[in-house]
Every structure is written in C-alpha cells, then in structure tokens.
Amino acid sequence: MIHTPIQFSLNGEKRSVAAHPMEPLLDVLRRECGATGTKYGCGEGECGACSVIINGELAMSCMIPACQAADATIETIEGLARDGELHPVQQAFLETGGAQCGICTPGMVLAAVQYIRHPERSPGGAAEALEGNLCRCTGYSAIFRAVELARSRMESA
Amino acid sequence: MTSAAPPYRYVGHSVLRREGADKVTGRAIYIDDRATPGCLHAKTLRSTIPAGRIRAIHFPPHIPWHEFTIADARDLAENVVALILDDQPVFCDGIVRHLHEPILVLAHPDHGKAEEAVRAIRVDYDEEPGVFDIGPGPVMKSYRIDHGEIDAAFAESDVVLEGTYQTGAQEHVYIEPNGFIAEWKNGVATLRGSLQCPYYVHKAVMRALGLPAEKVNVIQETTGGGFGGKEDFPSVLGIHAALLARKSGKTIRLMYNRNEDMASSTKRHPSRSLIRTGCTRDGKLLALDFEFLIDGGAYSTLSAVVLSRGILHGSGPYRWKAARLVGHCHFTNSPPYGAFRGFGAPQSQFAIELHLSRLADQLGIDPAELRRRNFLHRGDVLPTGQILAEDPNLEAMLDRALDISDYHEKRKKPRGGGSGVGVSATLHGTGFTGNGEVYLASKVAVEARADGKATILVASTEIGQGTETIFSQMVAEALGIPIGDVVFHRPETDRVPNSGPTVASRTCSVVGRLVQRAAEQLRDRLSGASIADHVRRHGVAREEAVYTPPPGLVWNEDSYRGSAYGAYSWAIMVAETTVDPVTRAPKVEAIWNTTDVGTIINPVLAIGQMEGGIAQAVGWATCEQVVLRKGAMANGQMTNYIIPTSADAPSIVVEFMENPYAEGAYGSKGVGELPMDGPASAIVAAINHAADAGLAHIPATPEDLLS
Numbered sequence: 001m002i003h004t005p006i007q008f009s010l011n012g013e014k015r016s017v018a019a020h021p022m023e024p025l026l027d028v029l030r031r032e033c034g035a036t037g038t039k040y041g042c043g044e045g046e047c048g049a050c051s052v053i054i055n056g057e058l059a060m061s062c063m064i065p066a067c068q069a070a071d072a073t074i075e076t077i078e079g080l081a082r083d084g085e086l087h088p089v090q091q092a093f094l095e096t097g098g099a100q101c102g103i104c105t106p107g108m109v110l111a112a113v114q115y116i117r118h119p120e121r122s123p124g125g126a127a128e129a130l131e132g133n134l135c136r137c138t139g140y141s142a143i144f145r146a147v148e149l150a151r152s153r154m155e156s157a
Numbered sequence: 158m159t160s161a162a163p164p165y166r167y168v169g170h171s172v173l174r175r176e177g178a179d180k181v182t183g184r185a186i187y188i189d190d191r192a193t194p195g196c197l198h199a200k201t202l203r204s205t206i207p208a209g210r211i212r213a214i215h216f217p218p219h220i221p222w223h224e225f226t227i228a229d230a231r232d233l234a235e236n237v238v239a240l241i242l243d244d245q246p247v248f249c250d251g252i253v254r255h256l257h258e259p260i261l262v263l264a265h266p267d268h269g270k271a272e273e274a275v276r277a278i279r280v281d282y283d284e285e286p287g288v289f290d291i292g293p294g295p296v297m298k299s300y301r302i303d304h305g306e307i308d309a310a311f312a313e314s315d316v317v318l319e320g321t322y323q324t325g326a327q328e329h330v331y332i333e334p335n336g337f338i339a340e341w342k343n344g345v346a347t348l349r350g351s352l353q354c355p356y357y358v359h360k361a362v363m364r365a366l367g368l369p370a371e372k373v374n375v376i377q378e379t380t381g382g383g384f385g386g387k388e389d390f391p392s393v394l395g396i397h398a399a400l401l402a403r404k405s406g407k408t409i410r411l412m413y414n415r416n417e418d419m420a421s422s423t424k425r426h427p428s429r430s431l432i433r434t435g436c437t438r439d440g441k442l443l444a445l446d447f448e449f450l451i452d453g454g455a456y457s458t459l460s461a462v463v464l465s466r467g468i469l470h471g472s473g474p475y476r477w478k479a480a481r482l483v484g485h486c487h488f489t490n491s492p493p494y495g496a497f498r499g500f501g502a503p504q505s506q507f508a509i510e511l512h513l514s515r516l517a518d519q520l521g522i523d524p525a526e527l528r529r530r531n532f533l534h535r536g537d538v539l540p541t542g543q544i545l546a547e548d549p550n551l552e553a554m555l556d557r558a559l560d561i562s563d564y565h566e567k568r569k570k571p572r573g574g575g576s577g578v579g580v581s582a583t584l585h586g587t588g589f590t591g592n593g594e595v596y597l598a599s600k601v602a603v604e605a606r607a608d609g610k611a612t613i614l615v616a617s618t619e620i621g622q623g624t625e626t627i628f629s630q631m632v633a634e635a636l637g638i639p640i641g642d643v644v645f646h647r648p649e650t651d652r653v654p655n656s657g658p659t660v661a662s663r664t665c666s667v668v669g670r671l672v673q674r675a676a677e678q679l680r681d682r683l684s685g686a687s688i689a690d691h692v693r694r695h696g697v698a699r700e701e702a703v704y705t706p707p708p709g710l711v712w713n714e715d716s717y718r719g720s721a722y723g724a725y726s727w728a729i730m731v732a733e734t735t736v737d738p739v740t741r742a743p744k745v746e747a748i749w750n751t752t753d754v755g756t757i758i759n760p761v762l763a764i765g766q767m768e769g770g771i772a773q774a775v776g777w778a779t780c781e782q783v784v785l786r787k788g789a790m791a792n793g794q795m796t797n798y799i800i801p802t803s804a805d806a807p808s809i810v811v812e813f814m815e816n817p818y819a820e821g822a823y824g825s826k827g828v829g830e831l832p833m834d835g836p837a838s839a840i841v842a843a844i845n846h847a848a849d850a851g852l853a854h855i856p857a858t859p860e861d862l863l864s
Contacts, residue, residue: 101621
C-alpha cells in the first residue's frame with residue numbers, strides 16, 4: 001500500500017502519520033498513534049465501538065478515510081482523563097455499572113460526552129443520542145444512569 | 158432492594174469494578190490491541206458448500222506461495238477439537254459437513270496478501286444434499302425423564318391443551334470478535350486470546366498438536382463479551398494459531414472480522430417444543446407431556462448438555478402430578494450450535510411459559526393466578542425425583558412484580574387494543590448439572606505473597622460480568638483486609654489451577670465458595686498476623702480449595718434421577734408491549750422483574766447481569782433473526798442482524814428478594830443466565846394481548862402480525 005503523510009491534531013497534540021489515503025481512520029489511530037482505546041467492532045459503521053469526535057462531531061472512525069482526517073481536530077478516549085483524574089462521564093460509567101466487558105465503553109463514553117455537550121441535538125434524550133453505539137452487556141439502563149449522574153455533577157460543578 | 162443492610166464490609170456492597178478504570182479510559186488491552194511486530198497474519202479457508210466431499214484444492218500460480226505458511230490436517234497430531242465426544246475435526250477431513258467449515262489456514266506478513274491468497278484458492282467439491290431442519294437428520298442425543306403416572310394424570314384432567322412452540326437461532330454479538338495471538342518458542346506454545354475457558358483451549362491445543370500440558374500456556378486477555386459464544390469456539394482459533402506458529406516459528410495474529418465471526422461461530426440452538434398438558438377446571442396442573450427438539454448442527458460440541466439443561470428446566474417452577482420430558486438433539490448441516498446464556502433453559506421455558514399463558518386464557522383464569530396456584534414449595538418433588546430443599550418465595554415475588562408493574566390494571570386493557578401485558582415465572586439451576594461439578598473437581602488457590610497482598614489464582618475469567626471484583630470482595634471479606642490488598646491474577650494456565658469453565662452461572666456461587674474457603678483457610682493460617690509479617694517469618698503461604706458436593710446432593714446419570722442442581726434461582730418477569738397500529742411492529746416498553754439469586758454480592762454488578770440478560774432476551778424475542786441459508790447465517794453483519802439499540806431498550810426494573818443458599822459463596826446462587834429465561838414468553842404473551850394474536854414462536858416480527 002502507498003502511504004502518504006497526513007497531519008491532524010489528536011487530543012491536543014499535533015501528529016503526522018503515514019497512511020494510505022483511503023485507509024479507515026480507525027486503523028490509522030490504532031497503528032500509527034497507538035490509540036488502541038478506539039475499538040473495531042464491525043467495520044461498517046453499525047456498532048459505534050470506533051467512535052471518535054472529529055472537529056466537534058461524533059463520528060465512526062471505521063467509515064472515515066484517513067485523507068478526510070487531514071488537518072482535523074480529533075478527540076479519542078485517551079484524551080478525556082486529565083492528570084490521572086477521570087472525566088466525570090468516565091467516573092459515572094464506573095460507578096453505575098455502565099461498563100461491563102468494556103469493549104463498547106470508549107465509544108459509548110465519547111457519545112455520552114458529546115450528548116452532554118450538545119443536548120439540544122438529541123430531543124429524544126440519551127436514548128436517541130446513544131442510538132449509534134451498541135452495547136451487548138448492559139441493556140443500556142446503567143449507561144443512561146451514568147449519563148444522568150455525570151450531567152448532574154457537571155451542571156453543579 | 159428488599160434486603161437488610163449487609164453485615165459485611167465488602168460483600169453486599171457495590172464495590173467499584175476493579176478493572177473498570179482501565180475500561181473507561183481505554184487503557185484495557187484487548188487481544189487486538191496487543192502489538193506484535195514481525196508477526197504473520199492468519200486467515201482461514203472455509204468450505205463454500207454445506208455438505209459433500211472435497212475433490213481437489215487448487216493454488217493458482219499468480220500467488221507467490223513460498224511467502225506463505227500454510228497448515229492443514231496433515232500438520233496435526235490429531236485432527237480433533239477436543240471437547241466432549243471429539244467428533245469435530247480441526248479441518249475438514251475430506252468430508253464437508255457445514256458451510257464455512259475450516260479447510261486450511263495460512264499466514265503472511267501482510268494482512269492484505271493473506272486475505273487475497275485465501276480468496277484465490279479454489280476448491281472443487283462433490284456437493285451432496287444437506288439437512289437443514291430439525292428432524293430428518295440423525296439423532297445426536299436423547300434424554301427422557303418420567304415422573305408419576307402420566308396416563309392416569311391425563312385421564313383425571315378436565316382440560317387438555319396442546320401446543321407447538323418454536324425459537325430461532327441467536328447470535329451472541331459480543332462487540333469484540335474472536336481473536337488469538339500465538340507464539341512458539343523453545344517448543345512451547347503461548348496463546349493469548351479472547352476467551353471464557355482457558356483450560357478448554359489448553360486441552361484442545363494439547364490434543365490437536367500432540368503437546369504435553371507444560372508445553373501449552375493459554376492466557377486470557379481482557380475479553381470484550383462472551384455470553385457463551387467464547388466458551389468452546391475459541392479452541393478452534395487457538396489450535397489454528399498455535400499450529401501456524403509452530404510451523405512458521407513466527408508470532409501469529411488471527412483476528413476474525415465481524416462477518417467471519419458471525420458466519421462461522423456458534424449460535425443459540427433453534428428449538429421446537431411440543432407440549433400437552435392436563436389440568437383441573439380450576440387450574441391445578443396435573444400432567445405434562447413435553448417433547449423438546451433442538452438443532453445441534455454438524456458436530457456434537459456441547460449440544461447434549463444444552464439438551465439436558467433444556468428438559469431439566471422444561472417443567473418450570475411448578476408442581477406436576479406427573480410429567481414426561483423427552484428431548485432429542487438432531488444433527489443438521491449447520492455450523493455447530495453452542496453455548497449461549499441460559500444453555501437450553503430459555504428455549505424450553507419459553508415454550509412452557511407461553512403454553513401456560515395460553516392455558517390461562519382457555520381456562521378463563523388470570524395467567525398470574527394460574528401460576529400462583531401451582532408454584533413449587535419446599536419439599537415438593539421435581540420430575541427427576543429431586544425433593545426441593547429450599548423454599549422459593551414465589552408467591553411474594555409474584556405479588557411484588559404484579560404490584561410494581563401495575564399488572565392488574567394493564568391486564569384490563571382490551572385484547573387487540575395495541576397495548577398488552579404478559580407474565581412469566583422461571584427457574585435456573587446453579588452450576589453444572591448432576592455430577593458435573595464433581596467431575597470438574599474445580600480447584601482454586603489464594604496466596605499470601607511477599608508484597609503483603611493476597612493473590613487469587615483461578616481460571617475463572619472476567620468477561621464483563623464481574624468475576625474479578627466479586628472474588629476480590631470475598632477474599633477481602635474473609636481475610637479482613639482492604640480490597641486494595643487483594644490481587645486477581647490474570648487467568649493463565651501456567652499459573653492458575655483449573656477452577657473450571659466460566660459458564661453455567663457457576664462462577665459467583667460455586668467457584669466463589671471455593672475462593673471463600675481458601676481465603677478462610679488462609680485467615681486461619683495467618684492467625685491474626687498480617688500477610689507481610691507472616692511471609693517474612695514463614696515464607697509465601699498458599700491455600701487451595703477443591704470442590705466437594707454439598708451433603709445430600711445425589712445424581713444418577715444413567716437413570717437421570719436425583720438432584721440435578723444444588724440450588725435454583727427464581728425470577729418473575731412482567732412485560733408490557735405495544736404494537737404499532739400501522740407497521741404492526743411490536744415494541745417492548747417495560748420489563749418488571751423480581752429475582753431471587755440468593756445473597757447479592759455486589760448490587761450494581763448483579764443488577765447489571767439482570768438488565769443485560771433481559772435486554773438480550775428482548776432481542777431474541779423480537780428483532781434478532783438469524784437468516785439461515787444452506788444452514789449458515791446469511792445475515793452475518795451488524796447491518797442486517799439487529800440487536801437492541803439504546804432507542805429500543807425497554808425500561809427495566811429489577812428487584813432482588815434475597816434468599817441465601819448455605820452452600821453458595823456468602824449465600825449466593827447463580828445469576829448470569831436466569832434473566833434470559835423469562836422475558837421472551839412474557840413478551841410474546843403481551844404481544845398476543847396487544848394485537849389479539851396467537852403467536853407461538855420467536856422472534857415475533859411485524860410480518861408475523863401483519864398476516
């Protein structure tokens with residue numbers, strides 16, 4: 001495969017990687033950046049395990065060709081915790097049982113963070129905001145509790 | 158929660174998931190996250206017919222085959238995936254018995270070239286007609302349980318009702334596909350994988366490669382869901398990867414993509430249940446004649462055990478004057494069906510529970526009331542002759558479930574009015590059936606180590622259900638030490654004793670009991686000293702515990718009589734569903750559940766087991782349809798195999814009514830599988846109420862309600 005250099009910002013750091021322009025961003029993040037918190041689940045944009053936030057939008061990185069990430073600002077799960085402190089959404093997932101096997105968790109946490117940042121985009125609430133992220137362990141109830149807990153803590157902070 | 162405040166410091170408390178911080182931060186390393194520089198990527202060549210013979214395999218000349226490592230049956234010591242009957246070959250032995258059956262494996266440094274090569278190989282077959290329905294194929298296994306005088310009980314009955322009930326296959330859809338990494342160094346195979354049962358893989362690799370126990374080390378990596386799907390199936394990947402590693406001398410990376418995983422891996426057994434019951438006019442159950450049929454697929458794998466658990470649960474939590482339960486598992490040309498949460502019990506209890514709801518309608522008795530009149534009590538005799546030693550508090554559980562769900566009001570809604578309610582009552586036996594736990598002879602160890610900490614050594618795996626946390630709670634409790642001073646050793650066959658497979662709702666109650674015992678022995682040995690002091694004076698201390706059956710637990714495998722399980726967990730489910738007037742799509746709005754799983758070790762984790770299991774049952778009952786073409790899953794993608802999303806998730810209310818089991822760890826019974834048993838029948842009963850329908854199968858689709 002012919003690789004070309006692509007630059008973007010990952011969790012606030014400038015990165016320059018070598019990737020095939022049509023390679024899924026998911027593979028680039030995992031291989032070139034060591035960002036293995038972003039998971040492969042289906043490779044066809046159905047499960048959301050590979051969700052990242054690109055230029056402020058939640059997106060499935062398995063469906064994004066690397067070339068589209070050029071000059072983008074990308075947030076992955078690795079960028080959420082600061083100085084060893086869990087992000088309030090991460091903390092809430094831990095407390096309510098929102099993470100079981102954990103494989104959907106990075107994508108689900110990012111989707112929840114995005115929902116809390118932009119609740120107006122999901123009039124149907126968390127059930128609508130998280131619809132693109134599949135979880136097979138929890139039945140979503142504990143995830144909804146995590147979102148509510150994090151939201152109330154972040155509002156009162 | 159209806160329990161009193163627990164008297165313990167850790168047990169009964171929602172201690173945070175121990176590996177949880179790694180999971181929410183993305184730091185947890187799953188198999189595909191492990192870097193393997195210089196590795197080869199493996200791919201599997203699979204059959205494209207469901208039945209027939211392989212005539213020839215052609216390797217086209219445009220591929221530089223010398224760059225590849227290729228392995229097939231000729232590289233094996235024995236062409237068998239060792240499990241129970243050992244009828245499944247690692248690679249087709251010239252005869253193809255199902256679609257997607259492995260023929261050979263190959264590996265190359267470039268993943269794309271490995272994929273291209275496996276696509277380029279051409280196989281000539283002599284195709285033969287396959288068998289794809291339950292029935293015409295040979296019988297793999299049968300069981301029969303007779304209890305009382307069945308003909309007399311039918312003769313005594315005022316009302317006799319017959320019915321046929323069917324359940325479809327179900328795919329696990331763990332969000333992490335199967336994967337393995339294998340290394341071969343100095344004659345030792347080291348395998349890392351996503352798996353539930355390290356010692357199953359260990360045994361299978363030893364047999365297939367002809368290696369002694371000490372030359373195979375199986376390590377469980379963080380595992381992204383299992384639900385039974387990673388019980389026996391990973392043995393196949395383990396053998397394939399180890400074989401290529403031995404042949405190439407290189408590290409082998411074998412990662413299934415989603416489609417390969419869904420198409421080739423095990424599923425929940427499809428079932429057909431033929432039920433005939435007799436009862437009095439006022440609903441006293443007298444006679445049960447239950448024929449339970451399941452599709453086993455092309456090889457026996459675990460199907461006989463699934464069949465057994467199916468018929469052992471087919472009589473439900475009820476007293477029957479007489480019962481005959483007959484089970485048959487048939488061979489077909491489908492990929493082998495396998496373990497999936499509940500293991501046969503969800504299928505048989507779907508049938509009996511839906512049958513009882515139909516019976517209640519026929520008798521003009523409320524379905525909840527019909528159940529109440531027949532619940533089991535202490536001293537009642539189960540069809541196997543087991544005298545129930547525990548006292549299930551089913552009436553109180555039912556009352557509570559009806560109360561919190563406002564059942565009686567919902568029940569008054571007119572049939573066909575678009576909204577309906579259904580109820581079910583189910584049980585689930587804790588641990589392996591019959592003498593299974595005796596044969597397993599599970600062993601655990603707890604060590605006091607020089608770091609001042611207690612280390613838990615078990616082969617029981619953390620797959621999301623909370624093994625690591627609950628075992629740590631038990632050890633911290635028994636030793637009276639902070640939970641931070643308890644270490645859970647990663648399951649690795651070189652280091653941990655064989656505490657048996659992580660299946661059958663046995664981990665918390667059965668294996669946990671051994672962990673508790675080993676920790677209590679260690680506490681006695683320390684006799685008040687701290688671990689650090691003890692180790693300084695006497696060196697490392699290790700305490701082991703081996704399973705011994707509870708007193709009075711006797712099972713006769715030949716006659717199939719005796720105590721099938723040491724304890725049962727119990728659940729009431731109430732389901733409310735609506736049916737869209739235009740699309741006829743059923744939607745599960747809410748599930749109310751009361752549950753007795755003994756003492757709750759960790760409320761957050763236990764509720765998570767119930768809620769998650771209920772959601773899987775909602776999917777099985779409504780949207781999850783495995784489309785079988787030539788016996789195999791044709792819709793092996795998340796795009797067209799639909800599991801519940803957050804928008805589909807019903808509101809779920811779970812309440813525990815704790816009834817401790819003296820032989821379970823800190824009073825616990827089995828948890829994980831119970832929530833799979835009851836929801837589907839309650840949902841279909843509710844759909845039938847909402848749509849004035851008579852559905853007797855799942856998944857219940859909009860198409861079913863349009864016709």
